[in-house]
Every structure is written in structure tokens, then in C-alpha cells.
Amino acid sequence: MLQFDLTKRHAGIVLWGDTWSLRAVHDLVHKVNEESPVVQNKEGFLLGLAYDVRKAYEGQREKAVREYFEDRCPIYGVQILWPVVIAQVALLRAGMAFIPTDRMDQSVMYELEHLVDRAVREATPAGADEILEQMKRLGEAHAHVETVIDSRCGYFVSLPPKQRVTQLAMLLASLDSMYGFRVELARRNGAEGVISLDSFEPYAAGAEWPDFQW
Incomplete structure (x- = not known):
């Protein structure tokens, strides 16, 4: 069974599971990555999820013990940024x-989606619906997501912790290939609720992410 913890400074989640549940996620990601025509880069962004869960069940990331009455089961976890885990599950x-x-x-896919849904709703009850709605749209922008996700994550981790969740829906919206048009339209109408493309430029140009706390 998969579980999650929210990280203390709102950077993302810790994805927890026993060896078998994490291996099931790993196997599913590899299957989809290898077989689906939607995934054009077979060494790219989606495969990162398989890498993370493999490192977890190999004991190279987080470790804990799940207790149920007198039973004790070792579980393994890995920290994943909000934009990354949401986009990976959507893709x-x-x-x-x-x-x-x-x-x-x-069943593995539904469990992953259920986990993300619960985690988002726990992190931001008021903003969860908008974030999850943006998540649904990411699958349609799969090719573009991979080209811009790194710059979005660099911006995301640079934010003060309290702003990470409040800006998450806007950040996910910026993964759409038509986002530049949306920003221009917002500027003309004097609307708010968008992040300027200039905010992502340093990381798109290759700047290193700032040091951050989870």
C-alpha cells in the first residue's frame, strides 16, 4: 500500500510504500514508458519516477516502519517535488x-492518482480543485511538459515555502504549450493569476536551482 507525507516546507511529498507496492509502480512506469507512443523520449522525464521509486525500495532514500497492532513492516520513501509528481502521474x-x-x-494507476489527490487536498483544501483540474490537462501537453519542467521546478523551489502551494496551480498552468498566449492575454486585460515567463528564463537558460529545503 502506498502512503504519503507532506514535506515540512511545502516543496512536495514523501512517497512511501513497502517493497512490493513500490516495485509495482516501478514496473508500471517502465511498461508505459517503453510501450506507449505518447512517450517519445524513452530516457526522459517519466522514467524519473521509476528511478525514484527504485532508489526508495533499494533503501537508498527514506526508511521507516509501519506499525499495525503488533505487526511491524519496513517501508521506504522518496521525496518528490509537487510539480514533478503531479506531472509524472498525469503523463x-x-x-x-x-x-x-x-x-x-x-489498480496501481488508481492508487497513485488517489494518493496525489489526497495529498493535494491535505496540503491546500481551498486550492485543491484548481490544482487537480490543471493536472488533468497536463496529459494533453505531454511533449511540451518535458521541455519546460526543469525551468518550472527551478522557479518553484526558489519561492518562499508558503508561496509554493499557493502558486502551484499557476505553475502547472505554465506547463501548457499555449501558456505564452495566456500570459499576453492577461497582460492586455490587466488580469492577475499568471506567472510571467520572465520568471522561468534564468532556469531555462541553464541556471542552477537555488539551494532549498523540503
Whole structure:
């Protein structure tokens, strides 16, 4: 069974699971990555999720013990940034639409989606619906997401902790290939609720992410 903890400074979540549940996620990601025509870069962004969960169940990231009455089970976790885990789960779902899947595949996918849904709603009850709505749209922008996700994450971790969740929906919206048009339209109308493209430029140009706390 998968579980999560929110990180203290709102950077993301710790994805927890026992060895078997994490291996199931790992196997599903590899299957979709290899078989789905939606995933054009077979060594790219989606495969990062498989890497993270493998490092977790190999014991190279976080470790804890799950207790249930007198039973004790070791569990393993990995920290993942909000924009990354949301985009990865969205792209995984989009990729599954174009390949044969069985009930086991679907059960793993539903558990991942349920975990992200619960985590977002716990992190920001008031803003959860908007964030999850943006998540649904990411699957349609899969090719563009991979080209811009690094610059968005650099900006995200540079934010003060309290602003990370409040700006998350806007940040996810910026992963859309039409975001530049949306920003220009907002400027003309004097509207708010968008992040300037200039905010992402330093990281798009190769600047290193600032040191940050999870």
C-alpha cells in the first residue's frame, strides 16, 4: 500500500510504500514508458519516477516502519517535488490510454492518482480543485511538459515555502504549450493569476536551482 507525507516546507511529498507496492509502480512506469507512443523520449522525464521509486525500495532514500497492532513492516520513501509528481502521474495516465493494460496496471494507476489527490487536498483544501483540474490537462501537453519542467521546478523551489502551494496551480498552468498566449492575454486585460515567463528564463537558460529545503 502506498502512503504519503507532506514535506515540512511545502516543496512536495514523501512517497512511501513497502517493497512490493513500490516495485509495482516501478514496473508500471517502465511498461508505459517503453510501450506507449505518447512517450517519445524513452530516457526522459517519466522514467524519473521509476528511478525514484527504485532508489526508495533499494533503501537508498527514506526508511521507516509501519506499525499495525503488533505487526511491524519496513517501508521506504522518496521525496518528490509537487510539480514533478503531479506531472509524472498525469503523463503516466495519458500514456496508458494508448496501450493494452490489465486490472493490475489500472489498480496501481488508481492508487497513485488517489494518493496525489489526497495529498493535494491535505496540503491546500481551498486550492485543491484548481490544482487537480490543471493536472488533468497536463496529459494533453505531454511533449511540451518535458521541455519546460526543469525551468518550472527551478522557479518553484526558489519561492518562499508558503508561496509554493499557493502558486502551484499557476505553475502547472505554465506547463501548457499555449501558456505564452495566456500570459499576453492577461497582460492586455490587466488580469492577475499568471506567472510571467520572465520568471522561468534564468532556469531555462541553464541556471542552477537555488539551494532549498523540503
